[in-house]
Amino acid sequence: MSRQAKLFWFYWERFGILAILALTLVVFSIFAPSVLSIGNLLTVLCRSAIVAIPAMGMTFAICSGGFDLSVGSVVGLSTCVWAAALPTLGIVPATVLTLAAGALCGVFNGLAITKLKIATFVATLSMSFIIRGVALVATDGSKQMISRTANPEAKFFSQNYAVFGQQIQLVQLLMMVLVFLVGYLLYRYTRFGVYVRSVGSHEPSARTSGLPVDRTLIFVFMLTGATASASALITSSQLMQGAATLGVGFELEVITATILGGTSLAGGKGNVWGSLVAAVMLALIRNGLNLLGLSDEYQRLAIGLILLLALAISGIQELTKEARK
Amino acid sequence: MIRVLKKVDFRDLIIFYALLVLWLLLVALDAPGFRQFSTFASIMQIASFMGICGVGMTLCIASKHFDQSIGAMMALLGCTFVVLLQAFSDRPPQETVGVMVRPDGVVYMGIPWQGMLAAFLITIAMGVICGLLNGVLVAKLRIPAFIATLGTLYVFRGSAYLVTGSNPIVINQVMTKDQYGIFNYLGTGKILHIPFSFYVMIACAIAGGIVLRKMKLGRDTLAIGNSVEASRASGIHIDKTKILIFTLLGFFVGIAAILNTCFVASANPGMFPRFEFDVITTVVLGGTALAGGKGSIFNSISAALFIATLTVCMPLLGINPYYDGIIRGSILLLAFSSNEIRRQIEVQRIKAAARREAKTRAAQRA
Numbered sequence: 001m002s003r004q005a006k007l008f009w010f011y012w013e014r015f016g017i018l019a020i021l022a023l024t025l026v027v028f029s030i031f032a033p034s035v036l037s038i039g040n041l042l043t044v045l046c047r048s049a050i051v052a053i054p055a056m057g058m059t060f061a062i063c064s065g066g067f068d069l070s071v072g073s074v075v076g077l078s079t080c081v082w083a084a085a086l087p088t089l090g091i092v093p094a095t096v097l098t099l100a101a102g103a104l105c106g107v108f109n110g111l112a113i114t115k116l117k118i119a120t121f122v123a124t125l126s127m128s129f130i131i132r133g134v135a136l137v138a139t140d141g142s143k144q145m146i147s148r149t150a151n152p153e154a155k156f157f158s159q160n161y162a163v164f165g166q167q168i169q170l171v172q173l174l175m176m177v178l179v180f181l182v183g184y185l186l187y188r189y190t191r192f193g194v195y196v197r198s199v200g201s202h203e204p205s206a207r208t209s210g211l212p213v214d215r216t217l218i219f220v221f222m223l224t225g226a227t228a229s230a231s232a233l234i235t236s237s238q239l240m241q242g243a244a245t246l247g248v249g250f251e252l253e254v255i256t257a258t259i260l261g262g263t264s265l266a267g268g269k270g271n272v273w274g275s276l277v278a279a280v281m282l283a284l285i286r287n288g289l290n291l292l293g294l295s296d297e298y299q300r301l302a303i304g305l306i307l308l309l310a311l312a313i314s315g316i317q318e319l320t321k322e323a324r325k
Numbered sequence: 326m327i328r329v330l331k332k333v334d335f336r337d338l339i340i341f342y343a344l345l346v347l348w349l350l351l352v353a354l355d356a357p358g359f360r361q362f363s364t365f366a367s368i369m370q371i372a373s374f375m376g377i378c379g380v381g382m383t384l385c386i387a388s389k390h391f392d393q394s395i396g397a398m399m400a401l402l403g404c405t406f407v408v409l410l411q412a413f414s415d416r417p418p419q420e421t422v423g424v425m426v427r428p429d430g431v432v433y434m435g436i437p438w439q440g441m442l443a444a445f446l447i448t449i450a451m452g453v454i455c456g457l458l459n460g461v462l463v464a465k466l467r468i469p470a471f472i473a474t475l476g477t478l479y480v481f482r483g484s485a486y487l488v489t490g491s492n493p494i495v496i497n498q499v500m501t502k503d504q505y506g507i508f509n510y511l512g513t514g515k516i517l518h519i520p521f522s523f524y525v526m527i528a529c530a531i532a533g534g535i536v537l538r539k540m541k542l543g544r545d546t547l548a549i550g551n552s553v554e555a556s557r558a559s560g561i562h563i564d565k566t567k568i569l570i571f572t573l574l575g576f577f578v579g580i581a582a583i584l585n586t587c588f589v590a591s592a593n594p595g596m597f598p599r600f601e602f603d604v605i606t607t608v609v610l611g612g613t614a615l616a617g618g619k620g621s622i623f624n625s626i627s628a629a630l631f632i633a634t635l636t637v638c639m640p641l642l643g644i645n646p647y648y649d650g651i652i653r654g655s656i657l658l659l660a661f662s663s664n665e666i667r668r669q670i671e672v673q674r675i676k677a678a679a680r681r682e683a684k685t686r687a688a689q690r691a
Contacts, residue, residue, distance in 0.1 A: 067471075069602075116662035119615050125602060126657035133650030141647055248598060252393075252475060265469050297486030297594075304479025308462065311476060315466030 009317050017261055017274050020310065021281045028288040035288045039166050044287045045280060046169040049176040052279035053231045054250075055257040056183040057224035059275045062258055063187075064220045065200040065267030066113065066120030070128035071228045071254050074105045075247030077135040078232035083144035083242025091153045099229045105131055106225025110218030128251075135244035144242040157237035172234055176276075179227060184272045196220060200267030228254075256303065257282055260310055340611050341627040347634055356641045362518045364637060369519060370588070372626075372633035373526040377581040378604045379611075379625040380526075380533035381574030386608050387537070388570055389550045389617025390463060390470035395578050396600035397481035398455050402582035403592040404485045406448040407494045413440030414500060436500050441507075449579040455481065456575020460568035478601075485594035493593035496586065505590075512587030522584045526626070529577060534622045542569055550617025606653065607632055610660055 012019075028035040035041075054071050061068045081101045085094035105127065112123040146154045161170040187193040195216040198206040207213050236242050259265065260281070261274030282303060289299045351359045358364050378395055385392050414436045436444075455477070462473040496508060514521045537543035545566040548556040557563055586592050609615060610631065611624035635653065640646060 112658060112662070115665075116658070117665040118658065118661040121615055122609055122657060122661050125606070126654040126661075129650040129654030129657070133648060133652075133654065136647035136650065137645065252478070255472075256475060256479075259472050259475075265472055295486075295491070297483050297491060299483075300479045301483030301487070304476050304481075304483060307472070307476040307479065311462070311468045311472060312466050315462075315468050318467040 005320065009320075012313070012317070013262060014271070014274075016310070016313070017271075017277045017281065020260075020306065021277055021284070024281055024284055024288070028284070032288055032291045034291055035284070040287065040291075042166055042168045044283050046172045047287070048280040048283035049172040050231050050234050051253055051257050051282060052176050052276050053179050053234075054224070054228045054254045055261070055275040055279050056179050056272060057227035058254050058258045059183070059261070059263050059270045059272050060187070060196055060220045061224045062255075062263045062265060063200045063267060063270030064196045064217060065203060066217075067124070067255060067265075068106075068109065068221060068224045069121070069124040069251050070105065070109060070131055071224065072247040072250035072252075073128040073131035073135070074102050074225050074228040075232040075235065075250055076244045077105065077131050078102050078229040079236040079239075079242035079246050080135050080139050080144055080244055081242070082233060082236050083146050084139075086146060086151055086154055091151075091156060095233060098233060099226050102225040102227075102229025102232070103222045104225070106222040107218060109225065110214075110221035113221070114214040114217050132244060139242075139244050141244065146236070146240045146242070148240060154237055154240060157234045175230060175234070179230065180272065180276050187270060187272050192216065192219065197268055197270070200269070202268075253282070256307055260307060338624065338627075340624050340631060344627050344631045344634070347631060351634070351638055351642075354642065356638055358641050359638060364641070366515060366518060366520055368630065368633045368637045369523040370513075371636055372629040373520065373522040374581050374585050374588075375604055375607050375632065376526040376626050376629040377522075377529045377577050377584070378574075378600075379607050379629050380529050380622055381570075381577035382604050382608045383611070383613050383620045383622055383625045384533065384537060384543070384546055384570050385470075385574050386605070386613045386615060387550045387617060387620030388546045388567065389553075389615075390567070390570070391474070391605060391615075392459060392470065392571065392574055393474040393601050394455075394459060394478040394481055395574065395604060396597040396602075397478045397485065398452065398575065398578050399582045399585065399597045399600055400592075400594055401455070401481045401485040401488065402448050402452050402579055403586040403596065404489045404494070404594050405451055406444060406583055406586050407496055407592040408488050409444040409447055410436060410440070410496065410500070411494065413437070413444060436504055441504075445583065448583055449576065452575040452577075452579025452582065453572055454575070456572040456578070457568065459575070460571030463571065464564040464567035482594070489592065489594050491594060493591055495591045508587045509590070511584060512590065522588065525580065525584060529580065530622050530626050533577075536573070537620060537622060542566065546570055547618055547620070550619070552618075603632070606657060610657065 025036070054075075058068060058071065078098050078101055082094055082098040085097050089097065109124055109127050112118050112127065113120055116123075118126075148155075157171050157175075158169055159171065160167040163170060187196070195206070195211050195213075198209075198211060199213050199216055203213060232247070235246060239246075257279040258275045260278035261276070262271035262278075263269065263275065285302055285306070286299050289302060378399075382392065382395070459470075459474055459477055462468050462477070463470045466473075468476075496505070500508070511521060516524065537546065545556065545561045548559070548561055549563060549566060553563060607628040608620075608625050611621060611626075611628035613620040613625065632653070636649065639649060639652070
């Protein structure tokens with residue numbers, strides 16, 4: 001491989017998603033210039049929080065060599081917990097309780113993986129059945145409505161605030177920024193981040209070197225569960241309801257964002273900022289296609305094609321590496 | 326016969342024993358309606374769709390891959406099938422159902438038999454092409470199967486919505502009563518009280534078993550599942566095998582999609598939202614290791630029957646259907662933790678033995 005090619009792949013791995021985001025912006029600026037208005041861009045940025053926040057947790061999960069298929073079910077359960085707890089407990093305890101419920105689901109995931117030695121895929125898949133089942137049984141399959149008059153504070157997470165003359169959903173945006181700052185610091189500057197990367201690179205060697213593999217994995221899945229709950233808070237606040245059926249298939253969207261962001265499914269290599277940019281890009285595509293009058297089916301198709309395109313490019317990278325050998 | 330039986334490792338048939346125990350338990354509990362043929366027929370009906378896809382998925386998982394896109398593929402193929410029937414019919418679907426004579430005396434023919442045959446063949450061919458696409462992405466572009474099929478999942482699901490224009494389509498609107506009878510038979514017909522689709526599943530299972538046990542493709546599949554490096558060193562065409570496995574899965578999904586469309590007599594682009602995980606659950610419960618290199622079609626079919634029995638019989642026992650997920654998840658967890666639990670018990674036993682040994686030694690010395 002020539003030096004230029006090496007340099008290209010070096011930058012592609014780190015900033016490829018930014019290039020795709022820029023390309024999307026250019027395409028939309030030609031076909032739907034209204035996408036590029038400041039107000040709309042800010043809305044997109046705030047909307048992307050729903051996928052971006054759990055994508056941060058998922059980045060850690062995938063970086064540690066696994067993935068979490070129970071995110072969608074945790075969202076369903078968390079909306080129910082929040083909607084049920086809010087009228088009696090008030091907003092702060094209810095929020096804390098919801099985040100704790102998500103973290104607890106994550107702990108169960110982690111225990112199943114580390115103590116019972118079940119493959120991540122099967123463990124999180126069966127936990128997703130169980131978590132959604134628990135939510136369905138607890139609510140008897142009915143929606144938990146939050147009353148607008150009795151609990152106006154429930155709108156806190158999705159309220160519009162005027163900032164610089166624009167109406168934006170500020171709390172969501174701040175939550176997303178906060179989560180990613182914490183995530184980046186955890187990933188880059190703490191011992192935990194190093195542990196996650198070493199477990200993801202090669203678990204047996206991490207174990208032989210005496211790293212607390214089990215504790216790290218449990219904490220990783222706790223993080224994923226808690227971020228999924230945080231996203232559920234926003235969803236629930238927007239819809240003013242909690243339902244066990246919310247978030248079916250949501251984990252796929254989160255995994256898509258994480259993978260597009262440049263986190264390798266092989267483990268050991270994560271890209272926290274990439275996940276954020278990818279989540280924003282997915283929200284931008286949905287928004288732009290909506291403004292072009294293209295419905296959900298085209299949005300799915302577009303997301304699928306972009307994912308395949310990005311994957312094909314990294315596939316070409318693999319092929320050139322093999323050719324070098 | 327005895328030679329065949331000698332070859333079978335009876336320790337590997339745990340899920341089959343579990344199925345028998347479950348059935349005995351249901352008989353013992355005297356679940357209302359369980360002893361009727363109709364209940365068994367509906368168990369077989371549900372199991373057959375999972376089982377047909379499960380045959381392909383067993384091969385896929387045995388080679389250490391898996392396919393997330395088959396739920397979306399089922400929806401796309403089902404919708405394609407119905408849209409093709411609509412296209413080949415001379416009767417406009419918006420007129421009243423069942424009326425085949427226009428007021429001005431023109432008699433509609435419904436669908437000519439060539440059209441029917443073409444619809445079947447094109448749908449199966451579509452399945453093969455979808456599988457081929459997955460296979461090429463995985464084998465030629467070196468994309469991990471998990472995310473390659475995640476991408477095609479979006480593409481297939483989106484295409485299903487595009488094909489139907491986002492509306493559910495009903496199958497009987499475009500054909501005559503006789504023609505509808507044929508399709509109805511494919512979906513719900515019974516031979517000797519056993520649903521037609523169950524026979525198709527048995528045929529698919531036998532074909533899959535022959536591929537897995539007797540043919541080069543099956544041996545290569547298991548070899549790749551065991552170790553890609555070793556199979557490359559021994560000269561197996563890895564890319565070709567991978568592509569063939571995914572193509573075969575697409576073929577089976579095509580068959581299942583047609584049968585299911587005939588069963589529910591309609592197609593809806595949003596159907597089968599998490600079907601792939603149901604199929605993966607059955608295959609994995611059947612003992613096919615996600616780590617690859619091991620697989621048994623018979624066990625996958627037993628597991629499909631096991632899950633279908635749970636689905637059908639829980640309402641019979643008066644259990645709230647919302648417990649379905651909890652029970653299914655717990656069974657999976659239990660099945661997969663059994664190895665580790667057994668190991669832990671063994672470790673405890675050895676430790677206890679060692680302690681006893683040490684105690685007797687100490688007593689002897691004293």
